Amino acid sequence: MKLQNITDREMSWLSFNQRVLELAEDPTMPLLERVRFLAIFSSNLDEFFMVRVATLMSKLENGVTAANVAGFTPMELMKQVSLRTNALMERQSNVYHKEIEPLLKKQGIEFVHWDQLNDTERGYVTKLFQDRIFPVLTPLAVDPSHPFPYISGLSLNLAVIVKNPTSHEEFFARVKVPEILPHFIATAKTGSTRFLPLEDLIAIHLQELFPGMIIQDHYTFRITRNQDMDLDEEESEDILTSIEQELARRRFGPPVRLEIESEVDEKLVTRLSNELKINPENVIHISAPLDLTSLNKIADLDFPDLKFDRFRSRTAKALAEVDQEDPDLFFAAIRQGEILLHHPYESFTSSVVQFLQNAAQDPQTLAIKQTLYRTSGDSPIVEALIEAAEAGKQVLAVIEIRARFDEQANVRWARKLEAAGVHVVYGLMGLKTHAKLSLVIRDEPNGLRRYCHMGTGNYNPKTARIYEDLGILSADPELTEDLTKLFNQLSGFAPQSTYSRLLVAPSTLRSGITERIDREIKNHKAGKASGIQLKLNSILDEGFVAKLYEASQAGVKIELLVRGICAVQPGIKGISETITVKSVLGRFLEHSRIFHFTNAGDHEYWIGSADLMGRNLDRRVESLVRIDKKEHQNRLQEILDLGLSADSSSWKLSGIDWVRVSKNSKGQALLDVHSAFIHTYSRER
Template sequence: MNKMYDYPQNFFNRELSWLEFNKRVLDEARNEENPLLERVKFLSIFNSNLDEFFMVRVASLLLPKLFSSHEVLYSCSYRITKDADLDVDEEDAMDLLETMEESLKQRKWGDAVRLEIESNGNVEYFNEILDIIVDEIEIDEQYIFKINGIIDFTFLNKLGSVEGFDELKYEKVKMANIKIPHRTDIFGYIKEKDIFVHHPYESFDIIVDMVKKAAEDPNVLAIKQTLYRVSGNSPIIEALTKAAEKGKQVTVLVELKARFDEENNITWAKKLEKAGCHVIYGVIGLKTHCKILLVVRKEKDKIKRYVHFGTGNYNDVTAKFYTDMGILTADEQFGKDASTLFNMLSGYASPDNMKKITIAPYGFRDKFEKMIRREAENAKKGKKAKIIAKMNSLLDKSITTELYAASQAGVEIELIVRGICCLKSGIKGLSENIKVRSIVGRYLEHSRIYYFYNDGKEELYISSGDWMYRNLNKRVETMGIVEDKDIQQEIKEILDLYLKDNVKAKILKSDGSYEKKQIAENEKRINAQEELVKFTHNKNKSLEKEFSQTLIIPIGK
């Protein structure tokens, strides 16, 4: 950590920054340019976000005709939010699955952290009811919210799925399907070249198809995968169970501590175990948040590894509205690194000699800090130096102070941070070379991209982790280097669109508030997410044309 910049006044408060983010969500509900039912959906998301804020953040401060025979004098609705943060002693747990099941039963008995109550009507009766509730749930007065109106907008989210009323919704967008050339299969295609996938602009089907194909393929010996959050009726789970039933070695890491998905993941873990999969629950004291799939295949008396590593969950439902990216590769070193990762998660190896995948908490922070310092050193020598980073949240104090030092050295730093950002930008003598923007739009920005100019030898990474202490120190995360020049160029063009967005982008001001980017009179309106729909459509049309002109021979058995 660069101590020169490590002063409390150089950082925004985490909770206030999060509330600023949720205000940006509310702004989308107010935005009359959005269709009506989409605005209603943003209002629901705002309410749901606030619920989680109280259940987790406020909770931690407090320590990814019913009465037919009675006369009703007064009635009102009220809503109690309880502490939902689970405290599990992993080290002393004999059976983590059983321990998590018991902990989940205790969640409903958590301390009350918020009371919302309708305040319209007779003041005398209202106060009497309020006193009774407060006595029962033992809540502090500062966490009581008297609301003159609806107290729970989350029900509005269902309106968006009502059939019809298309004029009140976003225009339907068809996701592009990544085409596999004729006369080859997915493994043959990956073997020919790395494949870049960008969701939701490109369909998640290719990932599902890869697992399904691996389950059916007699030459596939093993499938290994991490699962953090999956859908309620997951085709990935179905394919993995089928693979195990066919006698393949299937290893699945199911993260039981994925917040609010614990119960769902326990169910999946049991199903996978019953089918014969080797199910592991991760490393003691760490959440396993990385997104990686490894397929081991026998080809011509050799072992060939195929890897998918990405920024988002293996969830076919959220892949339709979360922006995430991933790469499918048959690169030999990536395969070795992926094998080392799974051996580490199984407890059989340490993550040594990894060359293309970096793992948190083993070297993740050091690598980032070295790359930031390298840009700073280049800037001091008068060389061009630039950092572009896209993530969900930026909270880590050490990384932030390194960015401040780089800014003072003359490094140009562009940050695209959807949610919390504790870094202060545009402060003279501290961060005048740093610009922070947030994009809240139709899709939830979820991809993590890290770019370093490196004196013209550009380095580009995609990752499952943000610049947060928990991602750097308390989770198993992966970051993979992007070496394919075509994929590098595509991701740089994607970043460029985000930096040019003047419709949905809001710029962080020095006081912690966010300001909508102003569009000049003759300036073209650029909505990055809308432009990416066109960008991806054009790319896939070009690929289809290329495939029609190219003969590709199927992979040998």
């Protein structure tokens, strides 16, 4: 059934990526940061096609004609998505060519073509081609004895038209641009800030790949393949093996997008799209270079004046005065009182990583239990778990090997942990484990004591430097008992567990949040203080959209701070008049989730891993923890207040349209949320 005034998921996601693009278009942003936002925009769009457009195409292929909750049939939605993505990619190309490239050139960072190179540069890149590139190139011809080759997803390719000088017959060939070198290669071994696209270097040497043939034409293209997983867990006897098999199959997912260089002969485009079985609406013509995700390498160049000011996170105040590497002192600091962490302003390494490293090395630690959804390639957390297991401690790792695009890495970690003697489990059948939990059991003079960490973000020290997240370190017996029950549910059989400080999906989270919204409605009607503030990555679940509309119609003030997808349409007369929605994007990726309910003045605050989406509420193990300490509640309120403030730069949602508000009525720049927090945390709190 169609719910009135709900925004479609895909269209809302594209609005989010448009906001990312607007950061790249912002002339007040440091230049290399604009370059990085272009790369982020491209990477986001790649994933959108690999998963969301792929799912939409599957519906079309299976003949689905029913409208979704937002009122779109798959055919209608595909047309809207195609129009929107084409327009966004054209905007990206325009800002890159008309603004970013010229500005970079003024700063001495230049993208050049072969005919712009001097003799020394030509000599260097030619030798590079002969030594590192030519040996790995494989020209693949297409003729009666050579079928059209398999083309891997997201690879950059040269389509080459060659002519036999004797028979005058034309042939098509494909050359894959190898990934052994960066897409943009420096034109000297050291010190150069002039960059030649790798495909240009290959193109100028095509004659060496096709000796005796005439090179008629060449152009670059790139395809995106369906990368969504189709895993039937109930039919799987060994989920780890099944994931490995599905990863191998996924490499050959059907194409869902063809990006091709502008001004290419339409006959060639038609031939290529026919060979790849790509519909015309999924063929996107853009100006070279294709694949701007590779601009990250340019954004990494050492030009401090073209980047955000350097920033170093500080150690959380409660841990700053203790010897970080002394387990007794570290755990004693947690016993003094629960510690609220706000990353990246407060260091993840000196808090969460140190927590687990101390537990691994501590002779009093008996056991460690840990969830892992995404982590870094050289994870000190995984190494700590291995060290603990090798020291004879009991270690449980609940690894989510179905974490999208991290499946291969998580399979490797699972194998490595198992080899070290860690008890590795994969959570509950049919449910992804997305909760961020860590539990340590120590044998102390007064008996066993449990310590825990709960957070809103992944156990990944690298992303913790750029993701805004919250967490707590605690020795609260009530909370650690909750986590003991939850880990028992994940590793064994404990479906009837009840919790004191937690809301857990899929059992109690949906009902718990619903009850609290109903309570705000009841309080407002009774003349008591009421209000709802939510900070989320996404809100999509139609049940909660309807519930928030119900609360709004009852008069409850609702303030939403949403980074990504938002199905709620605020400010609609008679439906959502008391709802406001804002979005903050910038230097850091807003990732924490906060739920605040006024509760007649007895304020309730929750943080955790869950967004208000069907997958989080019904198909994942998620957890929210109630924050009880007044000091910590005040800090959470500071985060909400700053993001929602009219004095802070943000995007404001009106109906379905996001409008950036970065200046006040006098034309003065509004406060940047991330800069404000950097300043706040640089002072002693």
